[in-house]
Amino acid sequence: MTNKIGERNTEFLLKAMVGIETIEECRNFFEDLCTIQELKEMGQRFYVAKLLSEKRVYNEIVQLTGASTATISRVNRALQYGSGGYRAGFQRAEEHEQL
Numbered sequence: 001m002t003n004k005i006g007e008r009n010t011e012f013l014l015k016a017m018v019g020i021e022t023i024e025e026c027r028n029f030f031e032d033l034c035t036i037q038e039l040k041e042m043g044q045r046f047y048v049a050k051l052l053s054e055k056r057v058y059n060e061i062v063q064l065t066g067a068s069t070a071t072i073s074r075v076n077r078a079l080q081y082g083s084g085g086y087r088a089g090f091q092r093a094e095e096h097e098q099l
Contacts, residue, residue, distance in 0.1 A: 023096065048075045049086040 020026045030039055044067055051061045058072050067075075079086055 045071065045075050046086070046089065048072055049079055050090060052076050052079055053087070053090065 016029070020029055034042070044065055048061055048065055048067050048071065051064065052072070052075060056064075058069055061067060061072050062069065075086075
């Protein structure tokens with residue numbers, strides 16, 4: 001892991017997240033940690049990333065998600081030049097779909 005966000009508090013949070021074992025446990029953790037709006041925004045960004053990875057165009061993504069073009073652009077930069085977190089997340093989500 002590149003240590004872009006390596007504060008002690010953040011590392012503690014990441015360690016807790018790695019230990020989450022079930023969808024229910026994950027949902028409970030994030031419902032306690034985040035506001036409803038924060039969860040919706042993270043879900044929106046993740047869905048935007050998935051649509052971008054499927055080569056969908058911005059106008060279609062705006063219609064499907066309600067995301068602004070600025071958000072779509074920011075997510076696209078992370079997909080293109082980021083650490084690969086979105087793609088790893090897609091793989092994990094697909095693995096859980098198969099269970």
